[in-house]
Amino acid sequence: MAVRHYTLDFNVSTAVDPTSTVSGLLSIFHEQELTETIHDTAGHGYLATFVGKNGRFVVLRVHSHGLVTVDLQCYEEDDIAQLDNLLNALENKLKVLLNGNITRIKKLPALLRGAKVDRYWPTADGRLIEYDIDKVVYEEDSEYQNIKILHSQQYGNILVLDGDVNLAESDSAYTRAITGSGKENYAGKEVLILGGGDGGILAELVKQKPKMITMVEISFTELLLVIDGCKKYMRKTCGDILDNLKGDCYQILIQDCVPLLKKYVQEGRTFDYVINDLTAIPISTSPEEDSTWEFLRLILDLSIQVLHPSGKYFTQGNSANLTEALNLFEERLGRLSCPVDFRKEVVCVPSYLEQWVFYTAWKK
Amino acid sequence: MAVRHYTLDFNVSTAVDPTSTVSGLLSIFHEQELTETIHDTAGHGYLATFVGKNGRFVVLRVHSHGLVTVDLQCYEEDDIAQLDNLLNALENKLKVLLNGNITRIKKLPALLRGAKVDRYWPTADGRLIEYDIDKVVYEEDSEYQNIKILHSQQYGNILVLDGDVNLAESDSAYTRAITGSGKENYAGKEVLILGGGDGGILAELVKQKPKMITMVEISFTELLLVIDGCKKYMRKTCGDILDNLKGDCYQILIQDCVPLLKKYVQEGRTFDYVINDLTAIPISTSPEEDSTWEFLRLILDLSIQVLHPSGKYFTQGNSANLTEALNLFEERLGRLSCPVDFRKEVVCVPSYLEQWVFYTAWKK
Structure with a gap:
């Protein structure tokens, strides 16, 4: 029982006369057996x-200053x-009625509201996308x-954690960027x-014959659910690496990575x-009110402490558009104990x- | 005079009792001095x-089968x-009223309708994006x-032709793909x-010291307008290549490329x-009714005829999701005179x- 919501908007260079515009459209509404209510907008x-048959519902607004919305x-x-x-009849009639003064006609793809499969996942910088x-292949609450x-x-397949698009099978660019953009040699x-529960980084790096990769996931439930979903449905990303918790x-x-790092x-x-593939930089720019910032600082500080003097620390930042949050992160990078x-x-x-920002840090 | 349009949707696992839901929300509407009209939906x-002050307008629908939309x-x-x-008051109250039966709450980023700068440019496969x-830097009708x-x-800066996103300064990936993904040697x-009026391909290829690049744009007006806009506002893409119509x-x-190819x-x-950087594959899958398909076939046929026996023909396809149109194009590729x-x-x-598809073709 989803609702399809169409919008049709006309921008007009002059004020629109509601009386002539509306009376020009009424025959179309009446043909479609739509019953009219006029509202007082003060x-x-x-x-x-x-209101029409089958639950159809139309809103027509002729705004005072050059905008008509349907x-x-x-x-x-x-x-x-x-x-x-x-819709086409309304559009064509409005083209005639507003002729010569139209500066834009915009008919957006219909919004599908309440559909079984949700297709709208806004970007980190808050845009509608x-x-x-076409399908939910896995869903669990950890x-x-x-x-x-x-x-x-x-x-x-796309892994979505708490409504955030995390990684898709198409996203080898993410794995490449967070492992140093192909410029590092991991052998030995x-x-x-x-x-890194989706296994993408691990699967890529084992190919390069490192001495040892230690990957830390927070809890067994988490592991079971994220890894379980990924190893079934994200094989293009993780290959068979998640089939075993241990390899050569x-x-x-x-376990929780904080006590492990401290150890x-x-x-x-x-x-x-x-x-660090734990989380993006928090979007909130009030670190004092957001414990994620404190968590991030702690992880960052401990990570740099366990870094070999010639070692490298890789992490994702966030959307390139979130300049305030990125600046805050960079400021914090400048104030670590090391x-x-x-x-x-x-x-x-x-x-x-x-566009997504990735960081590389190393000891001075 | 733009309109901000918010939507708030609750999916519910059972039928919703409108009476109790609506009466639970009314106090919120009344506090905001919103005047109610109830409609008969048959x-x-x-x-x-x-309807409220400042032209505010709210629609509340309690659908019969588990969906509430605001x-x-x-x-x-x-x-x-x-x-x-x-909106938060409505959301919180609905959470209480529908408690235990909510399967999804969706509050999309507000649609901005009729705004001075239009931010909505649907993808080729028809999705809302x-x-x-934040700014229109150039606009002309050729x-x-x-x-x-x-x-x-x-x-x-993004070049948009007839409402289609054509190329942005970030899109060196396009130029790279349509010139053979870095695997070709253009020297000599x-x-x-x-x-190719945006100059991206030309600017890239001259760096490789080819013997001669001939670029054909259809008309002087077109050249003036596209090239004029690009050389001013897409310098990251075209560099200074469009400052002169001729170089070493x-x-x-x-001129029109069809008579030139025939010559x-x-x-x-x-x-x-x-x-071929003229146009994407037409989205319409009725070639008999769409002259763009015939134009495309003609260009393709002539292009292959002027191709050296060991030469390569590069072109863009279209959105990876438009499988029908892509199949039609591939079928045509199989039926050329050569x-x-x-x-x-x-x-x-x-x-x-x-995701965008690119083609490479060569003589058998």
């Missing part, structure tokens, strides 16, 4: 609503051809988050991966590479539909 | 509209904090098309570029590379927000 233009809502299973005809998602794997025709190296040159540990610091253990230099890179990760 | 659930329209300059409060566009250059924070070669190893011809065929002239083999590649062009 001086904010003309507003009428129309909304048409109907049920998904309604006769689409008939509704297209109605419709994905080509104690930490909601885990979904959705199928997209062009991106393959000690590597620590924080998070890797081990997956199930490594105490033991003086170091890594050639630390790859001084670091850093560089950043902007990368196009196909399924993100926004 | 058995299609509960529908009420509310629309809130207001003017762009209205008090956003107050409207956020209203909001870009981060005799063939509407030419816009829009500014995006993350993609730089004869190259023909059809279209390139010439830009202003080349007659003269027996051949090229090592022909790059038999060809081809391969395709799917590429992520950053500003397209969809």
Whole structure:
């Protein structure tokens, strides 16, 4: 029982006369057996609503200053051809009525509201985006988050954690960027991966014959659910690497990474590479009110402490558009207990539909 | 005078009792001085509209089968904090009223309707996409098309032709793909570029010291407008290549490419590379009703005829999701007067927000 919501908007260079415009459209509404109600807007233009058969509902607004908007809502299973005809009739009539003064006509793809499969996953910078998602292939709630794997025709299966697009099978660009953009040699190296439950980084790096990769996931439930979903439905990303928690040159540990990092610091253990795949930089720019910032600072500080003097720390940032949050992160990078230099890179990760920033940091 | 249109949708696992739900919400509407009208939907659930101060308008629908939708329209300059409060109050109250049966709550980023700068440019496969566009930097109508250059924070300036996103300053991936993905050596070669008015391909290829690049644009007006806009506002893409119509190893011809290709065929002239940057594959899958298909077939046939026996023909296809149109194109590739083999590649062009197919064809 989803609703299809069409919008049709005319921008006009002059004020629009509601009387002539509306009376010009009424015959179209009446033909479609739509019953009209006119509303008093207290001086904010003309507003009428129309209710028709099959639950159809239309809103017509002639705004005072050069904008006419039409909304048409109907049920998904309604006769689409008939509704297209109605919209086209309204568009054509408005073209005649507003002739010569139209500066823009905008008919957006219909919003599908309440559909079984949700196709709208806004970007990190808050824009409305419709994905080509046709199926939910996996969904579980762990104690930490909601885990979904959705199928997209062009991106393959997409891992969505708590509503954020995390990684799709098309996104080798993400894995490449967070492992140093192909410029590193992992052969014989000690590597620590924080998070990375989708297995993409691990699967890529084992190919390069490192000495040992230690990957840390927070809990067994998390592991079971994220890894379970990924190893079934994201094989293009993780291959068979998640079939075993241990291999010749890797081990997956199930524990909170903070005490583990503290233990490594105490033991003086170091890594050639630390790859933080836990979380993006928080969007909120009030660190004092957001515990994620404190968590991020803690992980960052401990990670740099376990980094070999010539080692490298890789992490994702966030959307290139979230400049405030990125600046805040960079400022924090400058205030660690152990001084670091850093560089950043902007990368196009196909399924993100926004440019994404990645950071590399190393000890000064 | 733009309108901000918020939507808030609740999916519920059981039928919703309209009476208790609506009466639970009324106090919120009344607090906001919204005047209610109840509409008769002839058995299609509960529908009420509310008109408030400053032209605010709310639609509340309790659909019969497990869906509650709220629309809130207001003017762009209205008090956003107050409207956020209203929406949050409605969301929180609905959470209580529908408690235990909610399967999804969806609050999309508000649609901005009729805004001065239009941010909505649907993908080729028809999905709703909001870009981060903040400025129109260039707009002209040529005799063939509407030419816009829009500014995006993350993609730089974007060339939009007749409402289709054509190329952004971020899109070196497009140029790379349509010139053979970095696997070709253009040094000393004869190259023909059809279209390419943004200068991206030309600017890239001259760096490789070809013998001669001939680029053909259709008309002087077109050249003036597209090239004029690009050389001013797409410098990251075209560099200074469009400042002159002629250089050491390139010439830009202003003419219709069909008679030119026919002349080349007659003269027996051949090229090592022909790059067709004129147009994507038509979306319509009724070639008999769409002259673009016939144009495409003609260009394709002539291009292969002027191709050196060991030469390569490069062109873009279209969105990877438009499988029917792509199949139709491939079928046509198999029926040219001169038999060809081809391969395709799917590429992520950053500003397209969809996966894009590119073709390479060569003589059998």
